[in-house]
Amino acid sequence: MNDEALSGWRSRLAEKGEQVAFLKDFLKNLFRGGFEWSEFIRQCYEIGYKSFTLVGTTAFIMGLVMAMQLRPTLISFGAESMLPKSLAVSIIKEIGPVITAIICAGKIASGIGAELGSMKVTEQIDAMEVSGANPMQFLVVTRILATTAMVPLLTLLGDVLGLLGGFLAININGSVSLLLYFNKCIASLGFSDLLPAFIKTIFFGFVIGFIGCYKGYNSNKGTESVGIAANSAVVVASLWIFVIDAIVVQVSNTLIY
Amino acid sequence: MKTTSGQKIRTGLFVMAGLAVLVIAVFFIGNKKGLFSANFHVQGMFKDVNGLQLGNNARFAGINVGVVENILIINDTTVKVVLSLNENVRKFIKRDAKLSIASDGLMGDKLVAISPGGATTSEEVKNGDQLVAVNPFDMDKMIKKITGITDDAGSLIAGLSQVVDKVNHGKGSIGRLLNDDKMARDIEGTVNQAKTTIANVHATTTTLNTDLKAAQDNFLLKGYFNKKKKKAIKARQDSIKKVQKDSSARAQAAQPKQ
Amino acid sequence: MWDLTTKETASVQEHENVLHIKGLKKSFGKKEVLRDIDLDVKRGENVVVLGKSGSGKSVIIQCIVGMISPDAGVLQVFGEEVSSLNEKELKKLRTRIGFLFQSGALYDSMTVRENMEFPLMRILKLRNQAEIDKRVEEVLKSVGLFESIDKMPSDLSGGMRKRAGLARTLVLNPELMLYDEPTTGLDPITSREISNLVLQIQKKYKTTAIIITHDMECAAITADRVLVLSDGEFIAEGSFEAIKNSKDKHVSSFFK
Numbered sequence: 001m002n003d004e005a006l007s008g009w010r011s012r013l014a015e016k017g018e019q020v021a022f023l024k025d026f027l028k029n030l031f032r033g034g035f036e037w038s039e040f041i042r043q044c045y046e047i048g049y050k051s052f053t054l055v056g057t058t059a060f061i062m063g064l065v066m067a068m069q070l071r072p073t074l075i076s077f078g079a080e081s082m083l084p085k086s087l088a089v090s091i092i093k094e095i096g097p098v099i100t101a102i103i104c105a106g107k108i109a110s111g112i113g114a115e116l117g118s119m120k121v122t123e124q125i126d127a128m129e130v131s132g133a134n135p136m137q138f139l140v141v142t143r144i145l146a147t148t149a150m151v152p153l154l155t156l157l158g159d160v161l162g163l164l165g166g167f168l169a170i171n172i173n174g175s176v177s178l179l180l181y182f183n184k185c186i187a188s189l190g191f192s193d194l195l196p197a198f199i200k201t202i203f204f205g206f207v208i209g210f211i212g213c214y215k216g217y218n219s220n221k222g223t224e225s226v227g228i229a230a231n232s233a234v235v236v237a238s239l240w241i242f243v244i245d246a247i248v249v250q251v252s253n254t255l256i257y
Numbered sequence: 258m259k260t261t262s263g264q265k266i267r268t269g270l271f272v273m274a275g276l277a278v279l280v281i282a283v284f285f286i287g288n289k290k291g292l293f294s295a296n297f298h299v300q301g302m303f304k305d306v307n308g309l310q311l312g313n314n315a316r317f318a319g320i321n322v323g324v325v326e327n328i329l330i331i332n333d334t335t336v337k338v339v340l341s342l343n344e345n346v347r348k349f350i351k352r353d354a355k356l357s358i359a360s361d362g363l364m365g366d367k368l369v370a371i372s373p374g375g376a377t378t379s380e381e382v383k384n385g386d387q388l389v390a391v392n393p394f395d396m397d398k399m400i401k402k403i404t405g406i407t408d409d410a411g412s413l414i415a416g417l418s419q420v421v422d423k424v425n426h427g428k429g430s431i432g433r434l435l436n437d438d439k440m441a442r443d444i445e446g447t448v449n450q451a452k453t454t455i456a457n458v459h460a461t462t463t464t465l466n467t468d469l470k471a472a473q474d475n476f477l478l479k480g481y482f483n484k485k486k487k488k489a490i491k492a493r494q495d496s497i498k499k500v501q502k503d504s505s506a507r508a509q510a511a512q513p514k515q
Numbered sequence: 516m517w518d519l520t521t522k523e524t525a526s527v528q529e530h531e532n533v534l535h536i537k538g539l540k541k542s543f544g545k546k547e548v549l550r551d552i553d554l555d556v557k558r559g560e561n562v563v564v565l566g567k568s569g570s571g572k573s574v575i576i577q578c579i580v581g582m583i584s585p586d587a588g589v590l591q592v593f594g595e596e597v598s599s600l601n602e603k604e605l606k607k608l609r610t611r612i613g614f615l616f617q618s619g620a621l622y623d624s625m626t627v628r629e630n631m632e633f634p635l636m637r638i639l640k641l642r643n644q645a646e647i648d649k650r651v652e653e654v655l656k657s658v659g660l661f662e663s664i665d666k667m668p669s670d671l672s673g674g675m676r677k678r679a680g681l682a683r684t685l686v687l688n689p690e691l692m693l694y695d696e697p698t699t700g701l702d703p704i705t706s707r708e709i710s711n712l713v714l715q716i717q718k719k720y721k722t723t724a725i726i727i728t729h730d731m732e733c734a735a736i737t738a739d740r741v742l743v744l745s746d747g748e749f750i751a752e753g754s755f756e757a758i759k760n761s762k763d764k765h766v767s768s769f770f771k
Contacts, residue, residue, distance in 0.1 A: 034637075041264075041265060041268060042264070044268045044271075044272070045264045045265070045267065045268040048268060048271050048272070048275075049264075049267050049268050049271045052271060115624075118623075119622075119623075122618050122620060122623070123616040123617070123618055123620040124620045124621070124622055124623070126582065126616065126620065127614070127616055127620035127622075127680075128622075129582070129609075130580045130582060130609055130612075130614040131609065131610075131614070131634050131638060131683075131684070131687070132606045132607070132609040132610040132634070132638045132687075133633065133634060133637045133638055134637070138637070149272075152275070153271065153272060153274075153275025153276070154275070156275050156278040156279055156282075157271075157274060157275055157278060159278070160278050186282075186285045186286060186289060187289060189282075189286055190286060190312055191283075191286060191287070192312075194282060194283070194286060198279070
């Protein structure tokens with residue numbers, strides 16, 4: 001029993017070490033010449049554009065539902081006019097980045113984990129390596145950079161759609177012009193709200209790509225390990241998202257106030 | 258799979274849209290904070306800024322024209338507030354404008370309100386000018402003042418009620434005038450007496466007239482009587498006049514008292 | 516690029532032995548997979564390594580390309596000690612070796628043409644599209660897969676995938692070809708086709724080949740020399756006929 005627990009810890013520590021080595025490998029290949037632009041753009045298409053419908057729909061509905069949920073509470077102490085402000089602050093600072101990142105972890109991290117896992121199982125990664133090509137550079141660097149670049153953009157567009165969802169919900173009950181709503185949202189935000197939120201989405205994107213690639217690239221050779229890679233990529237990436245969220249809030253609060 | 262040009266275009270559009278959102282957000286928020294327009298600075302020394310924060314709005318005539326750029330404690334009773342204001346509104350703010358700290362609604366953010374000025378000078382404000390700061394409206398002080406006013410009003414009302422009470426109970430001359438019948442009765446009696454006196458005088462005068470006629474008829478005494486008559490008549494007429502005068506004076510004196 | 520290739524060819528001619536292995540050892544955990552392997556392969560030779568599944572025959576060729584580092588022994592390819600090479604030198608060595616994986620290992624997100632272009636663009640760094648097209652078409656014609664050039668790997672049959680995988684390794688003009696179970700998972704007719712293809716390739720491209728297999732028919736068709744691997748050691752060596760007629764119990768068990 002004791003030995004098993006110890007080996008559990010050992011394997012976890014060993015995995016952390018492998019992740020650090022993987023990160024080192026990624027950074028080494030990142031600054032090596034011959035960046036795979038074409039594959040990067042294809043990954044941007046797959047990761048960014050193709051996730052937009054999902055992220056956009058979810059964000060829109062989140063905004064709508066939040067506005068509907070907040071309205072009665074705010075009305076009960078006569079602060080209905082605070083609705084755009086509370087929506088803007090909560091969506092931009094927390095709901096938008098985290099919901100988008102969690103959805104991306106579910107869609108993108110699992111996709112990358114499964115794709116690279118199956119490439120590992122069918123010896124494609126080995127084939128690339130043995131042929132003298134650089135699978136790290138072609139498969140991993142492009143994917144991690146694509147998620148790092150696309151998740152922030154998805155979040156920004158998701159924020160906009162979430163606010164539009166809130167606008168729709170407000171207009172179901174009353175009538176507010178888009179201009180007033182927009183002005184109120186903007187007026188309630190400062191750079192101290194926007195910047196930490198934007199910066200953390202970059203980290204979210206990196207973690208999603210990194211964990212997805214690590215789990216896929218290091219999966220075992222066996223059909224079931226593809227599923228394990230995809231699954232653990234989602235679990236670990238989601239966990240990291242919340243950890244990063246907590247750290248960023250703490251750091252940005254310390255820096256700003 | 259190679260990326261087709263359609264995919265590239267869609268990826269490009271997606272990236273452009275995301276970046277556009279970022280740029281627009283940065284622009285509008287920056288614009289609100291006055292980052293991208295020409296600015297000038299003014300400052301004011303406050304005793305207390307009531308929780309004013311960096312980035313709070315500065316308002317002129319109810320319009321947001323700038324932000325609080327810096328708040329510095331100069332010494333234990335002075336806080337320097339530096340405002341960054343939009344260059345466009347400089348021509349409306351005169352050098353005698355006053356700064357004060359207000360709040361946006363009951364629960365809202367604090368803000369610096371700029372009163373227009375222009376009473377003593379028409380010179381517009383310059384970059385770096387120090388404006389007069391009206392210290393914030395202190396809730397405690399206001400409550401003290403209102404308490405004082407209420408106390409004053411209380412003692413005033415107490416005094417008034419005493420006066421009214423006295424008047425009601427017929428104390429003092431106004432009270433007596435309003436509440437006592439005796440005086441009226443006195444005045445009435447005086448007037449009656451005057452009337453009786455005048456009646457008596459009339460009767461006496463009639464008797465005297467009869468006597469005098471008889472005396473005038475007695476020739477022996479005619480001459481004497483004629484002289485005497487003239488004197489007596491004269492004297493009586495004087496006394497009558499005097500009595501008449503007296504009584505009418507008394508009547509006149511009693512008249513307004515009724 | 517072409518200058519480099521001719522220079523390399525010259526260097527191969529200097530060393531008669533393309534491959535020199537002596538006393539190679541490798542164990543995974545407590546299990547000794549390779550005990551004491553000696554193997555010399557001459558230029559232009561087709562060597563077949565016969566062995567049962569799990570006998571560690573794949574490990575030999577994985578050691579040759581540097582995917583697995585041996586525990587002990589000498590392993591020289593083109594006269595260079597593989598374990599002493601740095602990353603860059605290893606990469607350069609790998610471009611001279613073709614490795615055909617059991618599954619073909621086609622990149623399934625790319626069409627057959629893109630699979631062929633991938634090593635050309637990344638390893639030979641070719642940029643001229645006309646030249647790339649010419650080499651791709653030539654190699655696909657030689658494996659008989661030209662009509663499937665724009666198909667996705669998922670649309671290909673098992674035999675076609677092997678051919679495509681073979682074409683992708685051949686497109687770099689390797690001097691040494693390593694085949695890992697080239698006929699596994701194929702029906703006998705396709706197996707024979709692939710075996711014949713291996714032989715044709717050897718003649719056409721003048722490659723040296725090491726073929727790992729347990730398929731006797733494949734060995735019979737392709738082998739110049741056969742080695743039998745059992746318990747991490749070569750127990751027999753010789754021509755296919757000689758091996759077939761061997762009196763050794765272990766060796767003859769392969770032919771039952």
